[in-house]
Amino acid sequence: MLLWANKVGPYRNPQETYEYYTLPFCPPDKIVDRSESLGEALSGYELVQSNIILKFKKNMNNELICELSKGLDEEDLEKFEHAVANLYWFEFFLDELPIWGLVGGSNGDNPEYFIWTHKSFLIRYNGDRIIEVSLDQEKPFKLEARKPFNFTYSVTWEESDLDFEERFDRYLDNKFFKHQIHWFSIFNSFMMVIFLVGLVSIILMRTLKKDISRFAKDIEEEGETEMGDESGWKQVRGDVFRSPPYLTLFSAVIGTGTQLLFLVLVVILLSVGFYHNHPYYRRGTIVTAFIVTYSLTSFVAGYVSGSYYQQNSGKNWIKCMIYTATLFPGVVFTVAFILNFVAVGYGSLAQIPLGTMFIMLLLWLFVAFPITFAGTIVGRNLSGKPEFPCRINLSPKPIPAKRSYQELWVHILLGGVLPFGSIFIEMYFVFTAFWQYKYYYVFGFSLIVYIILLIVTICVTIVSTYFLLNAEDYRWQWMSFLSGAMTAVYVYFYAIYYFFKKTKMSGFFQVSFYFGYMAMFCFGLALLTGAVGFLGAQFFVHRIFKMIHVD
Numbered sequence: 001m002l003l004w005a006n007k008v009g010p011y012r013n014p015q016e017t018y019e020y021y022t023l024p025f026c027p028p029d030k031i032v033d034r035s036e037s038l039g040e041a042l043s044g045y046e047l048v049q050s051n052i053i054l055k056f057k058k059n060m061n062n063e064l065i066c067e068l069s070k071g072l073d074e075e076d077l078e079k080f081e082h083a084v085a086n087l088y089w090f091e092f093f094l095d096e097l098p099i100w101g102l103v104g105g106s107n108g109d110n111p112e113y114f115i116w117t118h119k120s121f122l123i124r125y126n127g128d129r130i131i132e133v134s135l136d137q138e139k140p141f142k143l144e145a146r147k148p149f150n151f152t153y154s155v156t157w158e159e160s161d162l163d164f165e166e167r168f169d170r171y172l173d174n175k176f177f178k179h180q181i182h183w184f185s186i187f188n189s190f191m192m193v194i195f196l197v198g199l200v201s202i203i204l205m206r207t208l209k210k211d212i213s214r215f216a217k218d219i220e221e222e223g224e225t226e227m228g229d230e231s232g233w234k235q236v237r238g239d240v241f242r243s244p245p246y247l248t249l250f251s252a253v254i255g256t257g258t259q260l261l262f263l264v265l266v267v268i269l270l271s272v273g274f275y276h277n278h279p280y281y282r283r284g285t286i287v288t289a290f291i292v293t294y295s296l297t298s299f300v301a302g303y304v305s306g307s308y309y310q311q312n313s314g315k316n317w318i319k320c321m322i323y324t325a326t327l328f329p330g331v332v333f334t335v336a337f338i339l340n341f342v343a344v345g346y347g348s349l350a351q352i353p354l355g356t357m358f359i360m361l362l363l364w365l366f367v368a369f370p371i372t373f374a375g376t377i378v379g380r381n382l383s384g385k386p387e388f389p390c391r392i393n394l395s396p397k398p399i400p401a402k403r404s405y406q407e408l409w410v411h412i413l414l415g416g417v418l419p420f421g422s423i424f425i426e427m428y429f430v431f432t433a434f435w436q437y438k439y440y441y442v443f444g445f446s447l448i449v450y451i452i453l454l455i456v457t458i459c460v461t462i463v464s465t466y467f468l469l470n471a472e473d474y475r476w477q478w479m480s481f482l483s484g485a486m487t488a489v490y491v492y493f494y495a496i497y498y499f500f501k502k503t504k505m506s507g508f509f510q511v512s513f514y515f516g517y518m519a520m521f522c523f524g525l526a527l528l529t530g531a532v533g534f535l536g537a538q539f540f541v542h543r544i545f546k547m548i549h550v551d
Contacts, residue, residue: 001054004034004047004093007349008103011087012503013510014435015517017349019046020090023083023103024076026051026066026151038291039284041356044349047093054094057125057157062118065151077145080104084113084143094123095130097167101137114140119153124160131160131167177429177442185425186445189452192422196459203466208544233469237545238393240469243312244477251314252323253481255305257531260328260524261454263290263297268450271443291360295368298325302375307383317380325372328527329364332520339516346509389546399473406471408479411464415483419457419529420490423449427491431498435505435514457484457529458536465537476537484533488526492518 005025009017021027034047051065072080084104092099104115116137124132141149244250270289305324309317336352343351404410426449433440461480468476495518499505505514 001056001094003050003052003054005050006045006047006091006093008083008088008090009348010507011089011102013505013507014437015044015348015350015513016346016507016509017044018347019349020048020050022347023079023088024072026068037284037288038356038359039286039288041284041353042287042291043284045283046349050092052119052153054121054123054155056128058155059157060153060155062152062154065153067148067150069148071147071149072143072145074145077143080115080143081113084115085111092135094133097130097133098171099133099135101135104143105140113143115143117141117149117151121153121155122158123155124158124162126160126162126164129164129167131162131164132170171439172441173438176432176438177440177445181425182429182442182445186448188425189422189449189456192418193452193455193459196418196456196463200459200462203463204544208547232472233466233544234548235472236397236469236474237390237548239397239474240476240541240545241388241390241392242396242474243314244475247309247312247314248316248320248323250477250481251305251309251312251320252327253527254308254531254534255301255303255324256328257481257527257529258304258535259294259297259301260528261532262300263293264450264528266293266297268443268447272447291363295363295371298368298371299375299378301325302372302377303379304375306376306379308379310380310383311387317376321373321376324376325369328524329368331523335516335520339513342509342512348509350513389542389548397472397474399475400471402471402473406467406473408468408473408475411468411479412482412486415460415464415533416486416488416490416529418460419453419484419487420494422456423453423487424491424494427494428498428502431495432502435498435503453487453529454532457487457532460484461533461537462540465540469541476541477534480537481530481534483530485526485530487529488522491525492522495522 005020007017008020008023021031028049028051032049034049036045036047053063054060080103084106088103090101090103092101099121101116101119104113106113116139118137118139120136120138122132122134122136123130139152267286267290270293271286274285301324302321305320306317309320314320339350340352340357343349426445429442429445430440432438461483464483465476465480468479495515499514505511
């Protein structure tokens with residue numbers, strides 16, 4: 001049986017990992033690598049065959065791994081001292097089950113560093129399947145130069161009545177993820193949804209109905225041209241469907257955000273189904289699913305951006321398509337490329353191999369890009385000529401002066417507060433799982449929170465759009481997008497708080513990776529929530545101006 005050695009690194013810095021045999025653990029004469037999947041390579045896995053030999057159901061006692069008759073030289077001694085001082089941990093895999101342990105420890109106030117030299121494996125089995133692997137470490141060796149010692153191991157096999165399908169349950173922290181506060185946060189977010197939906201319903205069913213009735217009555221009695229005393233959202237009917245500034249960029253962000261909307265939904269649903277049918281983790285599965293699904297859903301991005309661009313009489317659809325195809329992957333690739341330089345400089349496993357980068361480039365070039373192109377063509381052809389409920393004026397109407405609390409920046413800043421409030425508890429669990437060695441498996445919670453986030457974002461942007469239009473300001477497109485996208489800004493602020501208050505990460509490597517990863521995550525979240533906000537506001541605006549029946 002093969003025991004695979006994966007990585008070693010400081011416990012407080014999850015991304016700062018190195019190959020196991022970068023420490024002088026007596027590497028085998030020939031290093032045999034295990035081929036990784038795309039997701040494993042991107043997640044920093046580098047499995048190599050260890051020189052610990054295991055035989056199924058055969059107990060072993062004090063077997064020799066290697067003998068260091070001359071002890072450690074000064075260079076190897078310094079490596080171990082650095083590892084112990086920084087709480088280095090290591091990871092093995094046996095039959096896909098992870099095994100963790102610390103390299104060593106220290107004694108007293110004036111620390112004397114030691115490393116563990118004996119590994120005791122307790123392996124439980126059911127029939128011909130391995131169910132559980134535990135590791136105890138013994139025989140501390142005080143770190144001294146030129147002092148001989150041995151690395152040894154023992155193996156004990158025990159029978160277990162646990163089913164194979166349940167063997168991964170011991171790695172899942174049920175007390176943490178299913179804590180009462182987690183359930184309470186879901187309930188709290190659900191109540192927020194009920195409140196916002198009720199608020200939007202009041203606006204739509206009472207206030208708007210009253211406005212539309214009065215507007216129709218005035219048209220019958222006085223005629224549209226004599227309604228000088230009329231004010232509010234109806235006064236911007238000639239400008240509300242005017243194309244937003246930077247139409248090409250706006251079409252691209254809407255298309256990309258819509259793609260991410262479907263992408264995240266599909267990945268969460270796949271994760272729910274995967275965990276239900278396979279209650280154990282396959283390394284890198286979610287990462288692989290994300291990349292493949294992103295490529296296949298590129299059609300959505302092209303279709304949405306192409307159709308919106310066409311409806312607003314855009315003239316350069318090729319430019320729009322290129323923006324759509326390169327916006328999100330371009331930003332992610334740039335940040336990842338910079339972080340890769342940091343990882344290469346440290347010699348860390350977090351670096352993305354050149355072969356993997358080449359595969360990613362080919363996947364984008366020959367799958368995602370053509371699919372985006374096809375989606376743009378279909379979107380342009382199916383959208384047809386622009387059809388708006390109201391005719392657009394030749395010249396834009398001046399926007400009247402507003403009170404300070406009615407300004408665009410106020411709507412944008414406040415737009416992300418409630419959506420962030422609906423997910424920030426879940427963000428804590430997600431951050432803890434990603435940055436503090438916990439397996440995230442409550443994808444049902446993720447699905448509920450994700451749906452709540454979408455509903456809250458739509459409701460908030462509809463309310464903001466109504467108040468903006470009521471102030472006779474027709475610049476609702478970018479406002480609705482940025483209002484929804486503001487959620488990601490608050491998430492990033494929370495990530496800064498989490499870094500300083502909830503973790504003990506340190507060093508340039510970990511700091512750059514933490515804030516770089518969070519920047520990529522929040523950029524994608526901004527596109528997603530921004531697109532959701534705009535789509536909700538667009539439906540609302542089209543609906544209310546269609547109801548007043550004015551050309």
